[in-house]
Amino acid sequence: MLRTNFGFRYSDQSNPLMAIRTIGWESTVNESYSWNGLARDDKFVVFQYTLSGEGHLVYDGKHYTVPKNHGFFVRIPGNHHYYYRSESKTPWEFIFLTATGSHVFAHWNKIIETNGPVISLKPNAQPIALLWEMMQSANEKTLQDKYDISVRLYEWIVACHRIIDGKPEAGQPIPASVAAAIKFMEGQYHRFLTLEEIAEAAGTSKYHFCRLFVKSTGVTPIYQLTKIRIEEASKLLRQTNQSVASIAAATGFDNSSYFGKVFRRMMGDSPQQFRENTDDDIPANHLFID
Missing domain, CATH: 1.10.10.60 (Homeodomain-like)
Structure with missing residues (x-):
């Protein structure tokens, strides 16, 4: 799959379901890549996971490095700033997901409250595997409709909760x-x-x-x-x-x-x-x- 991103728009603006806004795979070497959570007008949530290089996140005044195999959760609007530093000398390559819907914010709040904004995830962890699967489905145009998208997003969120709560990943056989x-x-x-x-x-x-x-x-x-x-x-x-x-x-x-x-x-x-x-x-x- 080529490095790209996919956007989703829904004709029903009163849609009560959780909805993906964008998913993608990107890379940057430019300090212009800088997002201030209080300077963005819309209302949504972000998850971003580093594949290589590193990025930086300032969340409620605390600085976090986001290196390979780490991701972060933030809400828009919010008191945070994530960005790239040129002194890193290597590109910051990452995959990401943005989502909206009233229920999404409650899940992000719970995740950040329990774990903090930054999480360490192995490349084969279920949330990462599911995100790649969603991007592949978007690339192949096999995501059916807003209901299918909402179910996929909820499955992804539940996978995050399982890891943060210390539970084994779904489908793993018991020894x-x-x-x-x-x-x-x-x-x-x-x-x-x-x-x-x-x-x-x-x-x-x-x-x-x-x-x-x-x-x-x-x-x-x-x-x-x-x-x-x-x-x-x-x-x-x-x-x-x-x-x-x-x-x-x-x-x-x-x-x-x-x-x-x-x-x-x-x-x-x-x-x-x-x-x-x-x-x-x-x-x-x-x-x-x-």
Whole structure:
């Protein structure tokens, strides 16, 4: 694909969907490449990722270098300035995406609040792969319509959130040892379990197991065990008349007081409040907790 960019315009100006404005692949060696976020009239967001060379970003008064395999998120208008310096001596080559829509700003706000404006991403990271795919689709004129474009943009945003939240990329297979550990926890959650026992069920050392588990699932083994216990407890609270103390014991908690604290932290209600809250239009028999 040639180094170029693609613009998108929509006839429905009241379009409530998130929309891509431009995507592209560019390079600069000129200091005239300088964008001040407070000097631009329109309202949109920008993501820009360095392929080679480096650029610079000043965000809320703080300077960031944006070298190879790093990108940045900014909102227009906003208190930032991104630019190229000729003393870099090498071209700043980058790919970029700009987007608009009321929902887009909430996502950019969350990303910047959680991560800061600059992010490190490997060249094969899902957000970068998806951006290349969108450019290829634009080049081949296979983007169907504003709905297809909005879905692609949302998929890209979700991929960014996953990385920033420390979650594994979508579609990555779970290693057999991690799957074995999860199955073991799902069958033994009712009793006291040590990390050593869980690692043994996975067939690996505790140290290696913990690193692999977090890398594969985005959470620690103990958090996963607690989640399994709370999911089972929520089912028992809604589907049985067992006391809270009995349910705590049946799901592997030492005492009902600790169970109550953990349940409230993960579910937002006490066990009794959760049991009594039957106002759901479509009550769920099984809950998934993330």
